[in-house]
Structure formats: C-alpha cells, structure tokens
Amino acid sequence: RKEVEQDPGPFNVPEGATVAFNCTYSNSASQSFFWYRQDCRKEPKLLMSVYSSGNEDGRFTAQLNRASQYISLLIRDSKLSDSATYLCVVNRRGYTGGFKTIFGAGTRLFVKA
Amino acid sequence: DTAVSQTPKYLVTQMGNDKSIKCEQNLGHDTMYWYKQDSKKFLKIMFSYNNKELIINETVPNRFSPKSPDKAHLNLHINSLELGDSAVYFCASSQVGTGNEKLFFGSGTQLSVL
Numbered sequence: 001r002k003e004v005e006q007d008p009g010p011f012n013v014p015e016g017a018t019v020a021f022n023c024t025y026s027n028s029a030s031q032s033f034f035w036y037r038q039d040c041r042k043e044p045k046l047l048m049s050v051y052s053s054g055n056e057d058g059r060f061t062a063q064l065n066r067a068s069q070y071i072s073l074l075i076r077d078s079k080l081s082d083s084a085t086y087l088c089v090v091n092r093r094g095y096t097g098g099f100k101t102i103f104g105a106g107t108r109l110f111v112k113a
Numbered sequence: 114d115t116a117v118s119q120t121p122k123y124l125v126t127q128m129g130n131d132k133s134i135k136c137e138q139n140l141g142h143d144t145m146y147w148y149k150q151d152s153k154k155f156l157k158i159m160f161s162y163n164n165k166e167l168i169i170n171e172t173v174p175n176r177f178s179p180k181s182p183d184k185a186h187l188n189l190h191i192n193s194l195e196l197g198d199s200a201v202y203f204c205a206s207s208q209v210g211t212g213n214e215k216l217f218f219g220s221g222t223q224l225s226v227l
Contacts, residue, residue: 034215043203043218044156085154091214099209100169101146101216103156 003027006088006104014112017078021107023071023088030102033064035073036087038106044087047073078111085109116140119204119219126194127227133190134222136204144168145187146216147179148203156203162187163209194226 006023013019025033033050048055050062050071061074071088088104119136126132138145146169147159161169162181176192191198201221207214 032214036216041221043220044216045218046215049215087156089216099144099214100158100161101207101214102158103148105153105155 001026002105004088004090004102004104006086006107008105008107010108010110012110012112013078015078015080017111018074018076019078019109020075021073021086021088021109023073023104025069025071025088025090025102027090027092027102028069030069030090030092032091033071034089034091035060035062035071036089036103038085038087040084044103047086075109078109080111080113083109083111115220117204117206117217117219119202119222121222122220123223123225125225125227128194128196130194131190131192132194132224133188134202134204134224135186135188136219137186138204138206138217139185140206140208140217142206142208142217143184144207144209144214145181145184146205146207147187147189148205148218150201150203150221152200160187160189191224194224196226199224199226 035047036044037047038044050064055062059076063072085106087106090102117138144163150156160179165181181187204219205216
C-alpha cells in the first residue's frame, strides 16, 4: 500500500462545476500537508498548504482530518485553466533523519468548455 | 532569475553512457533534492542533501551519484545508463526546520536512454 493514496481519475468536468479530490495517508507521524499542481510536461508547483482548520484560497478549499488521516481539495466554479494533475503531499521525519516529502500519484482533472 | 534551475532540459543518450545533470538554486535554501518521475507519472524521491550533507538516500542503484559542492548546487551523475533510467528528473529545494517545508522545483530534465 502506498503511503499517500489518491484517486488517479481522470475527472472530466464541465466549466463551472465543483469538483472534490480526496487523499489518505498511512503514517500518523506525518506533520505537514500540501496540495501541489502539475501541468503536463511541467514541474510541480505548490497550490496550497492544508490545515485542520481548513484553508481557503479563492475557489480552492483544502481540509485536513488528522483523526481519519484524510486530506481533501475542493475546487469551485472550475475553469479550463484548472486542468492539471493535483498531487497530495505529506511531510514527515525520515527514518534516518531529515524530512521526507511524500507525493501521491496525483489526480488528473480535465475541465471541458 | 529562475529560483531552481537545472540543465540540460533534454538528454538523449545511448545505453552504457555516463551523463550528468546539474542543478542550482538561488533561494538560499539549505536542502536540495533529486526526484524521479517515471512514465506512470509517479514522483519519487531519490536523494536529499542538507548543507552539502547527504540525509536521504532511497533505494537508488549506486550508478547514481549525487554531488553537492555547496548548498546552492546539487548535481546528479549517472554511470552506465540503462533503458529503465528513462524518466524526468526534477531537482528541488526547500528550507528545512519547521516541518512545513515547501518544495520549489526546477523545470525537469527529460532523460531518454536508447
């Protein structure tokens, strides 16, 4: 079982739709949580951090449930430009020291006109 | 003034060759990484260096040798390239210490081994 699991999709939605992505992580020692976005043939870029209190940035809302080890991302009023792969990311201490950043396999989103 | 820059962007080579990928960051971060993204798009950490010291070395063949001459540079040398090494390699950097590290990535090096 992967340490960070995501539904790979793809999600195909019309413009204006609301779409939700889910992610689960298995290591309860995980300390910080993020969503990254990766466009085709580009590098991943930080979209937003995720907190238990929730985090909203415009049309994007991220939520963390530590008890369930569950992370979500909600995109409202989808735009064509939201089409990308969304990566769920978890930071934790490595077994030999240092921090490890673990990426989920990503969820692909296609927004159609 | 790219924050994390890596070269070359594309690398096409024959099996058995030795090649290097260079990475530099101007963000003043103390930690740098190499990630590999395979054909299934799964992004996996290979190495992490903190202030020139190796702190994470995943189960990567010893044909891969990272070198960090200073904390702003982390190069990756690959010996005896194999077909399975074909992938996109991303360099990244972050500032470690708070547990809230955010990664900044280079634009990637597409390696094709023929």
